[in-house]
Amino acid sequence: MRQTFETLTPQWAEYELVDSGRGRKLERFGEYTLIRPEPQAKWKAKLATARWDAADAEFVKERAERTGEWKFRKAIPARWELQRKALRFWVQPAPSGHVGVFPDQAWHWDWIAELTNRAGGRVTALCLFGHTGLATLAAAAAGAEVTHIDASRHAVEGAKENQNLSGLKERPIRWIVEDAVTFVRREARRGRKYNAMILDPPRFGRGPSG
Numbered sequence: 001m002r003q004t005f006e007t008l009t010p011q012w013a014e015y016e017l018v019d020s021g022r023g024r025k026l027e028r029f030g031e032y033t034l035i036r037p038e039p040q041a042k043w044k045a046k047l048a049t050a051r052w053d054a055a056d057a058e059f060v061k062e063r064a065e066r067t068g069e070w071k072f073r074k075a076i077p078a079r080w081e082l083q084r085k086a087l088r089f090w091v092q093p094a095p096s097g098h099v100g101v102f103p104d105q106a107w108h109w110d111w112i113a114e115l116t117n118r119a120g121g122r123v124t125a126l127c128l129f130g131h132t133g134l135a136t137l138a139a140a141a142a143g144a145e146v147t148h149i150d151a152s153r154h155a156v157e158g159a160k161e162n163q164n165l166s167g168l169k170e171r172p173i174r175w176i177v178e179d180a181v182t183f184v185r186r187e188a189r190r191g192r193k194y195n196a197m198i199l200d201p202p203r204f205g206r207g208p209s210g
Contacts, residue, residue, distance in 0.1 A: 010110065014082050015103045019052070021045030029091045029099065032056045032076050036097055037068070059097040068097055081165065084109075087137055088165040090158060100132045100158060105200075109138035112198065116142035119195070126187075127198040128180040133159025135198050140171040147174040147194070149183050 016028040022045055025038040035058035045052065056076050061068030070093050079092035084106060092100045116123050116139050123144040127136045130148040132155055140146050140163075150156050156177050163169060176183065180201075 010107050012084055012103065012106065014084070017103075019045050019047040024052075024058075026052055026055060027103070030080055030082055032080070034093065034099065035059065036099075037061045057093060059093070061097065067095075069095070070097075086141060086166065087134060087162075088167075089132065089134060089137075089162040090165070092158075101134060102131075105134070109134055112138045113142040115196070116144045123196065124194045125196040125198060126184075126194040128184070129199060129201045130159060131155050131200065133162050135200065136173060137163060137166055137168055139196075139198070140168055140173050141166070144196070145172040147176065149176050149178055149180050151177065151179050153177045 014030050018026040018028055018033065020026065020038055020041040021043050023037060023039055023041055024035055024045075025041055026045075026047070027034050027036065033055045035052065035055045037059065053073075056074045057070050057072045059068055059070050079090045079100075081088055082091050082101065083089075087109070090100055094100065112135055116125075123139075125136075125139045125144045125146045127133075127139070127146055127148045130136050130150045131152075133148060136146045136148045136159065148156070148159060150159070156175050160175055163171070163173065
């Protein structure tokens with residue numbers, strides 16, 4: 001399990017998967033530890049209950065429900081900065097249970113940057129369902145011109161803030177708040193082409209028609 005974790009989350013200094021089990025995961029984001037649901041963690045946790053009870057906050061989700069709420073056991077900031085390699089970004093517990101970053105996608109960012117660098121020329125990338133922009137910023141930092149699409153204005157604003165934190169304000173990124181399918185259909189009618197597409201659709205979401 002340790003080897004698999006290191007493969008999925010390489011070169012992290014400020015993030016740690018501390019433990020997992022019983023449908024939950026215990027994670028460290030900088031100096032704060034959070035508990036979040038993890039349906040795939042059906043095994044027994046390795047650490048003692050006291051270690052889990054010492055977490056700063058837990059997102060509690062009702063069974064079979066899509067909603068839940070954070071239970072804060074200690075006072076923590078509404079958001080705080082984290083860094084991985086050259087990327088800096090905000091961590092922020094949201095009502096959905098997300099925190100603004102998916103640490104297990106870190107090797108995706110490395111792969112995107114590697115392919116962009118290897119291209120050796122102008123690269124135009126389309127990032128759909130871009131959320132708070134870590135994949136977009138990885139591509140932009142490597143030299144790509146990125147069009148970032150997400151239907152959530154809040155997520156796009158967060159991505160812009162992450163761009164500034166990472167010192168990438170001058171990189172060519174188009175930030176667009178729109179439904180991904182609607183945008184792609186319009187681009188297809190225009191005959192617009194991209195060298196690469198990055199897609200990370202959510203498991204569940206509501207489009208313009210609900």
